[in-house]
Amino acid sequence: MTQSNIQPSNRTSFPIPLKAVIIDLDGTLLDTAQDLALAANAMLRELHMAELPLSTIQSFIGKGVPKLVKRTLTNSPDDEPDPALFEQALPIYERCYAENLHVYTRPYPGVIEGLEQLKQSGFRLICITNKTEIFTLPLLHKTGLRDYFELVLSGDSLPKRKPDPLPLLHACKHFSVLPNAALLIGDSSNDAIAARAAGCHIFCVPYGYNEGHDVHKLDCDAVVNSIVEANSLITCQRDA
Numbered sequence: 001m002t003q004s005n006i007q008p009s010n011r012t013s014f015p016i017p018l019k020a021v022i023i024d025l026d027g028t029l030l031d032t033a034q035d036l037a038l039a040a041n042a043m044l045r046e047l048h049m050a051e052l053p054l055s056t057i058q059s060f061i062g063k064g065v066p067k068l069v070k071r072t073l074t075n076s077p078d079d080e081p082d083p084a085l086f087e088q089a090l091p092i093y094e095r096c097y098a099e100n101l102h103v104y105t106r107p108y109p110g111v112i113e114g115l116e117q118l119k120q121s122g123f124r125l126i127c128i129t130n131k132t133e134i135f136t137l138p139l140l141h142k143t144g145l146r147d148y149f150e151l152v153l154s155g156d157s158l159p160k161r162k163p164d165p166l167p168l169l170h171a172c173k174h175f176s177v178l179p180n181a182a183l184l185i186g187d188s189s190n191d192a193i194a195a196r197a198a199g200c201h202i203f204c205v206p207y208g209y210n211e212g213h214d215v216h217k218l219d220c221d222a223v224v225n226s227i228v229e230a231n232s233l234i235t236c237q238r239d240a
C-alpha cells in the first residue's frame, strides 16, 4: 500500500477506529456490466430499437434498474422516455436480466480474498447496492458472496437509495455502530455522496463504472485497487 493512494483532500485522519465495512455490489464486488448490457440490448431488440455498445450501457449503470432502462431507451443519462414506452420496456428488461443474471458476471480479482480478510479482521460486513432485490440476492448466492454479509440492502429495500444516506444510516443503526466507525467501499459518486452525507468513511475502487467518470475526481478518503488493498490499509493503520 502506497501513501499516494490516500487522497490529499481527505477528511479522514488515520487510524480509523472501524467496526463495520459496507461494500457496494455492481462495479465493486461484481463485474456485472456485460450481463446488464446483454439484457438491455435484448430489451432494445424486442422493442425494435437499435442496440447500444457495451461502453455506453456501462456508463448508464449506477442509479438502479429503472434508471438504467430509462437511460437505455433514450441513449442519454438524464432524458425521460415516453412513459408508455418505459412501462412496456421495464418488465421486458427485468425478464431479460433475470434470464441472464450470471452469464458473464464474476467477482473482481481480490474480492473473495479481501472479504475473507475483512471477516478475519472482525468487521461487520454489509452489502448496500442500488440493484433491485430480486436480482441482488440470487446474484450474491450464485457468486458465493452471500454468506460474507450480515445484512444486504438493495435499491428497493428502503424508501431511498444511494446517493441518499438512508441505507448507510439504516445499516449503522441496525448494528448500533456510529457512522464514523463505518467505511463504505464503492465505485461511484453515488457511494461517495451517500457516505459523506451519512458521515461514513469512503474508499473507492478504480475498476468499476462511476457512470463513465474518473473515480480519482471523487471526494473519497482513498482509492484502493482491490478489497484486499482496502483491508491492508485499514488493518495496517489500525495495527500501527
Ligand SMILES: O=C(O)COP(=O)(O)O
Binding pocket: 024, 025, 026, 027, 061, 062, 063, 064, 065, 068, 128, 129, 130, 131, 132, 162
Ligand atoms: O444497480 C445499479 O445501478 C448499481 O448498483 P450498485 O449500487 O451496486 O453499484
Ligand SMILES: [Mg+2]
Binding pocket: 024, 025, 026, 027, 028, 062, 186, 187, 188, 208
Ligand atoms: Mg457500484
